[in-house]
Amino acid sequence: MRVVFTANGRRVEADDVWEGESLLYVLRERLGLPGSKNACEQGECGSCTVYLDGEPVCACLVAAGQAEGREVRTVEGLAGEDGLDPVQQAFLDAGAVQCGFCTPGLLVQTHALLERDPRPADADIREALSGNLCRCTGYEKIMDAVRLAAARRAGEGAQG
Amino acid sequence: MEFLRPETWDEALALKAEHPDAVPVAGGTDVMVELNFDRRRPPALLDLNRVAEAARWESDGAVVRLGAAVPYARIVSELGRELPGLALAARTVGSPQIRNRGTVGGNLGSASPAGDAHPPLLAAGRGVRVEAASVRGTRMVPVDDFYLGPKRSALEPDELVRAVHVPVAGGPQQFSKVGTRNAMVISVCSFALALHPADRTVGTGIGSAAPTPRRAAEAEAFLAGELAERGLWERGGELDEAVVRRFGELAAAAASPIDDVRGSADYRRHALAVMARRTLGWCWAGYTGLPERSAA
Ligand SMILES: Cc1cc2nc3c(=O)[nH]c(=O)nc-3n(C[C@H](O)[C@H](O)[C@H](O)COP(=O)(O)OP(=O)(O)OC[C@H]3O[C@@H](n4cnc5c(N)ncnc54)[C@H](O)[C@@H]3O)c2cc1C
Ligand code: FES
Ligand code: FES
Numbered sequence A: 001m002r003v004v005f006t007a008n009g010r011r012v013e014a015d016d017v018w019e020g021e022s023l024l025y026v027l028r029e030r031l032g033l034p035g036s037k038n039a040c041e042q043g044e045c046g047s048c049t050v051y052l053d054g055e056p057v058c059a060c061l062v063a064a065g066q067a068e069g070r071e072v073r074t075v076e077g078l079a080g081e082d083g084l085d086p087v088q089q090a091f092l093d094a095g096a097v098q099c100g101f102c103t104p105g106l107l108v109q110t111h112a113l114l115e116r117d118p119r120p121a122d123a124d125i126r127e128a129l130s131g132n133l134c135r136c137t138g139y140e141k142i143m144d145a146v147r148l149a150a151a152r153r154a155g156e157g158a159q160g
Numbered sequence B: 001m002e003f004l005r006p007e008t009w010d011e012a013l014a015l016k017a018e019h020p021d022a023v024p025v026a027g028g029t030d031v032m033v034e035l036n037f038d039r040r041r042p043p044a045l046l047d048l049n050r051v052a053e054a055a056r057w058e059s060d061g062a063v064v065r066l067g068a069a070v071p072y073a074r075i076v077s078e079l080g081r082e083l084p085g086l087a088l089a090a091r092t093v094g095s096p097q098i099r100n101r102g103t104v105g106g107n108l109g110s111a112s113p114a115g116d117a118h119p120p121l122l123a124a125g126r127g128v129r130v131e132a133a134s135v136r137g138t139r140m141v142p143v144d145d146f147y148l149g150p151k152r153s154a155l156e157p158d159e160l161v162r163a164v165h166v167p168v169a170g171g172p173q174q175f176s177k178v179g180t181r182n183a184m185v186i187s188v189c190s191f192a193l194a195l196h197p198a199d200r201t202v203g204t205g206i207g208s209a210a211p212t213p214r215r216a217a218e219a220e221a222f223l224a225g226e227l228a229e230r231g232l233w234e235r236g237g238e239l240d241e242a243v244v245r246r247f248g249e250l251a252a253a254a255a256s257p258i259d260d261v262r263g264s265a266d267y268r269r270h271a272l273a274v275m276a277r278r279t280l281g282w283c284w285a286g287y288t289g290l291p292e293r294s295a296a
Helices: A023-030 A086-094 A103-116 A122-128 A140-159 B009-018 B031-036 B072-078 B084-091 B096-101 B104-110 B118-123 B217-229 B241-253 B265-288
Strands: A003-007 A010-014 A049-052 A055-058 A071-073 B002-004 B023-025 B044-047 B057-059 B063-067 B129-134 B137-142 B147-149 B160-167 B173-178 B189-196 B201-207
Touching: A023 A049, A049 A103, A055 A103, A055 B096, A086 A103, A086 A140, A103 A122, A103 A140, A122 A140, B009 B044, B009 B129, B009 B160, B023 B031, B072 B084, B072 B096, B084 B118, B084 B173, B084 B189, B104 B118, B104 B160, B118 B173, B118 B189, B118 B201, B173 B265, B189 B265, B201 B217, B217 B241, B241 B265
Parallel strands: A003 A071, B002 B044, B023 B044
Antiparallel strands: A003 A010, A049 A055, A049 A071, B057 B063, B063 B160, B129 B137, B129 B160, B173 B189, B189 B201
16 A cells, blocks of 8 residues: 655655554655664564654554554654754763664654653653663663753753 | 555444454554564454544543543543543553553453453443444443453454443542553553442452453442441541451452463462552542551
């Protein structure tokens, strides 16, 4: 079947999609958007997290056909014209990236957290990231990165 | 494989009647795992995401009609007051990403004894009904009659869960779940408790400790009886320790758990008694406004 939706603001079309295929497979293998990672294919690791109509979801658990006509935003769509999103920059600056496999999902999930709650407490951060597994960092640098991103965003807001 | 995309319930029911083997997919958090791992190759998928009504709920003040495809995240944010037991259970499901997609309709469709929506639905009162719809008409199935066996429900092949009707809470409701960590766990076992002061009944639900989710009927009758006999529904007051203990024993006795990878039968019985006592402590504190006594 053909599936048509919006990915990172751009209309995309995928042909010959198998009806049982996941959105993750379509993004990675058919649309050249390999940022979202495939690690578990069962919703456990969060490395495939993307926005679907503004909500972060596991792309491996969305049937390709369910994305028809909807808006998807992946890690590739976070950076703007003028460079990295503050969340991405904070992950770099805080050293929250080691092998980087979990990073795309964490970036999208953190982005979604800060959109909803610009000043999360540590417990809120842990709760928001509870579906994103990282085998390298031990999570402390990730916590630092989220705090840093929140602080920078708040700073920007204060400056206007 | 076919991908069927109804836009309305009428279309969805017509398609399900035409293709009884089509597998409905709402949040996909159960179905897609099976597809990704080649455990299931249905001839067709029936996408419920486009049926707008399925993702709505409404309340007349007495009963909430919860559309089958309202995701857990919205139950948590929108229904904490009306359906506190279900909202508490919804909070424990998977992760934020899973809660953004997973639905009660899907939990009922899977009918796993470990599904977290089941215990609070069983506890929420005798009025809980599953609205099972087909082109032949609509059946209102009492939730007690819905679960037939492990992953088997009363749904006919041409039926879909359209909504669940749940009485608005008239008293405190609690949910407790044991797992290896706080997030992302299929329950080892779980327990839901609801006090119904209006008709002076008690509701319970046990998860993951029997072939189906089930109530602890004797524990319910015992506690309701004690509260009535001692005049505690009217005057509040402390709960006798012996009553709390007996309630826990009866809750555990209602289960018929097995040993499996997640836990042993003995552990499950033990944990159920603990959860029953704790949820009773929390509910009773909520009912009386008295500080909770340790119920460990
Ligand atoms: C990582 C992860 C963690 C999880 N954690 C939990 C947890 O903590 N607690 C828990 O209870 N579950 C958990 N689950 C399981 C799952 O999320 C739930 O069972 C959820 O309620 C399924 O809803 P869904 O809409 O995603 O169902 P789907 O996958 O879309 O469907 C599930 C089943 O129900 C059928 N179905 C769906 N909608 C209907 C309908 N309206 N009428 C008839 N049949 C229907 C489908 O055909 C399928 O058989 C987890 C799953 C994953 C992947
Ligand atoms: S690949 Fe989707 S959650 Fe792991
Ligand atoms: S950096 Fe390697 S998994 Fe997180």
